[in-house]
Amino acid sequence: MPATSYLRRLCACLALGLLVGCRPEPAKPLxxxxxxxxxxxxxxxxxxxxxxxxxxxxxxxxxxxxxxxxxxxxxxxxxxxxxxxxxxxxxxxxxxxxxxxxxxxxxxxxxxxxxxxxxxxxxxxxxxxxxxxxxxxxxxxxxxxxxxxxxxxxxxxxxxxxxxxxxxxxxxxxxxxxxxxxxxxxxxxxxxxxxxxxxxxxxxxxxxxxxxxxxxxxxxxxxxxxxxxxxxxxxxxxxxxxxxxxxxxxxxxxxxxxxxxxxxxxxxxxxxxxxxxxxxxxxxxxxxxxxxxxxxxxxxxxxGDALSGRWLVELSSQDGLYDISLVNVGNLDQALPPRVELSAEQCDGVDGLSGYTLQALPQHLVFNRQSSARVAAGGRRALGWARCIRIDQGAWHVYP
The missing domain is CATH 3.20.20.80 (Glycosidases)
Known part of the structure; x- marks a missing residue:
């Protein structure tokens, strides 16, 4: 290896070592x-x-x-x-x-x-x-x-x-x-x-x-x-x-x-x-x-994790009777949402629970919050029940 090339490499290594050595140490975890x-x-x-x-x-x-x-x-x-x-x-x-x-x-x-x-x-x-x-x-x-x-x-x-x-x-x-x-x-x-x-x-x-x-x-x-x-x-x-x-x-x-x-x-x-x-x-x-x-x-x-709140509407049914729940699947405690809507067909009996009233419209079930509360991360809250021909598990909206 030519002497000039060796010197260049040596200088580059020394410079890199100095740069690494001058970096501030990472802060100690609290x-x-x-x-x-x-x-x-x-x-x-x-x-x-x-x-x-x-x-x-x-x-x-x-x-x-x-x-x-x-x-x-x-x-x-x-x-x-x-x-x-x-x-x-x-x-x-x-x-x-x-x-x-x-x-x-x-x-x-x-x-x-x-x-x-x-x-x-x-x-x-x-x-x-x-x-x-x-x-x-x-x-x-x-x-x-x-x-x-x-x-x-x-x-x-x-x-x-x-x-x-x-x-x-x-x-x-x-x-x-x-x-x-x-x-x-x-x-x-x-x-x-x-x-x-x-x-x-x-x-x-x-x-x-x-x-x-x-x-x-x-x-x-x-x-x-x-x-x-x-x-x-x-x-x-x-x-x-x-x-x-x-x-x-x-x-x-x-x-x-x-x-x-x-x-x-x-x-x-x-x-x-x-x-x-x-x-x-x-x-x-x-x-x-x-x-x-x-x-x-x-x-x-x-x-120091990123915080996020996310709602999931869950349904369980037997013989056309649906129990409807709201689940907080994020890592952030959240206040109950003011309104939840689901797509549903031919409902002849409905009722809201846990501070929600339930209104049955021709194609929708609408839950309106009447009292405030929080749901812990990972927690659930019963919204109500409804007797319907069908409720679409994937067609729901939480507002806001």
């Missing part, structure tokens, strides 16, 4: 964790935990709470089921923000006994999270509480806190964050409820500001649920979420938009703020939790 926030565990937890295992690395489990009037109470956690799940567990202690003061001695006793009971059941939490909505003016006292509490915790148990964006303006925040191993910045349901449940633009701004204050890992707590606002006689709306309130009145439903959260997740993966370690989703959904996303939608958002 850890995906899950809050388990039910105060009383049910048999349904077993399946929900099993189905969530592939997509969520760690469970943050409500374990203990203190409230101004009710005092201290344990969440009734199925410890054997939690142990069998096998994932790392962080026990969450909820200290209500309206408590007049934080009693360190009582807190230490309650938390110590809870940890001892968990360990006796063979469950060793990897961390403890304190969830306390402290007023900004009381952060110095909260910092002192955490430092003293940490001295009493078992060696190696990581301590974290749930944190509020309102603390960003406090000069005490850096000292507070140095008192713990990590923080969880809650960016949902932190403003006036009339302004909504979640604002993705504001959430990203808070995360960026938080990254400039903390020197330690932090997580974002993101919503996978909805809530309702009820009017109150004092002019301040009441919030109803996972626990129904025994109060009448019109409810204004608010729901975190999965597509908004999916878009935010893509932005955070592409350009994560400094020290952002992952995302924690609130909350593990169980059957009957009508204000939580389905686990199918939640997992799709956490993975």
């Amino acid at each position: 850890d995906q964790q899950l809050y388990v926030w039910q105060r009383q565990w049910r048999p349904a937890h077993e399946q929900a935990l099993a189905e969530s295992r592939a997509d969520f690395s760690t469970l943050r489990v409500l374990a203990l709470q203190a409230q101004p009037q009710a005092g201290w109470s344990r969440a009734l956690v199925d410890l054997s089921r939690l142990k069998a799940d096998g994932r790392p567990v962080i026990a969450v202690v909820r200290l209500d923000g309206q408590l007049p003061a934080l009693d360190l001695d009582v807190a230490r006793t309650q938390i110590g006994q809870m940890l001892a009971d968990w360990q006796a059941a063979g469950l060793n939490p990897s961390g403890l999270e304190i969830d306390h909505d402290s007023a900004s003016a009381r952060l110095a006292g909260y910092t002192d509480f955490l430092l003293k509490l940490r001295e009493q915790l078992p060696p190696g148990l990581k301590l974290s806190i749930t944190a509020l964006p309102a603390w960003l303006d406090s000069p005490q925040l850096p000292a507070l964050l140095r008192a713990v191993d990590s923080s969880v910045l809650q960016v949902h349901a932190v403003s006036n409820p009339r302004l909504g449940l979640f604002d993705p633009v504001q959430a990203r701004k808070w995360a960026e500001r938080w990254s400039h204050v903390t020197e330690r890992p932090f997580y974002l707590a993101l919503p996978a649920y909805g809530m309702a606002l009820l009017p109150d006689t004092g002019g301040v709306p009441l919030v109803e979420s996972e626990t129904p309130l025994n109060r009448g009145g019109e409810r204004r439903e608010l729901l975190a938009d999965p597509q908004q959260l999916a878009d935010l997740g893509h932005q955070l993966r592409d350009k994560p703020p400094a020290h952002l370690a992952g995302l924690i989703w609130f909350r593990l959904p169980l059957p009957g939790d009508r204000r939580a996303w389905s686990l199918t939608t939640l997992a799709a958002v956490a993975r």
Whole structure:
């Protein structure tokens, strides 16, 4: 090989190596964790935990709470089921923000006994999270509480806190964050409820500001649920979420938009703020939790999958009697459609179900929605029944 040709090839290889070496390393995947926030565990937890295992690395489990009037109470956690799940567990202690003061001695006793009971059941939490909505003016006292509490915790148990964006303006925040191993910045349901449940633009701004204050890992707590606002006689709306309130009145439903959260997740993966370690989703959904996303939608958002909702009309018939159902075959929970039409012939008996009325026209069956509801991804809803000579399985339309 001529010397000049060899040199050209050598230079080309060196240049290619330099280019490859200068490429930025791909961003680390964001850890995906899950809050388990039910105060009383049910048999349904077993399946929900099993189905969530592939997509969520760690469970943050409500374990203990203190409230101004009710005092201290344990969440009734199925410890054997939690142990069998096998994932790392962080026990969450909820200290209500309206408590007049934080009693360190009582807190230490309650938390110590809870940890001892968990360990006796063979469950060793990897961390403890304190969830306390402290007023900004009381952060110095909260910092002192955490430092003293940490001295009493078992060696190696990581301590974290749930944190509020309102603390960003406090000069005490850096000292507070140095008192713990990590923080969880809650960016949902932190403003006036009339302004909504979640604002993705504001959430990203808070995360960026938080990254400039903390020197330690932090997580974002993101919503996978909805809530309702009820009017109150004092002019301040009441919030109803996972626990129904025994109060009448019109409810204004608010729901975190999965597509908004999916878009935010893509932005955070592409350009994560400094020290952002992952995302924690609130909350593990169980059957009957009508204000939580389905686990199918939640997992799709956490993975960064493209979201799509698609309806399928299914028929089952016997001796000319048709049962008609609507199936959500996408990975996105959807509101019931306002109207569904089918091609049909000679129908002499019809009726709508599940909030739909059914009108029989000469060549069509028309279902009109009378009440709103959501159908989970993979779920189905009975539309009604009809006795007809024929219904065309392939000739149906869902509007919109």
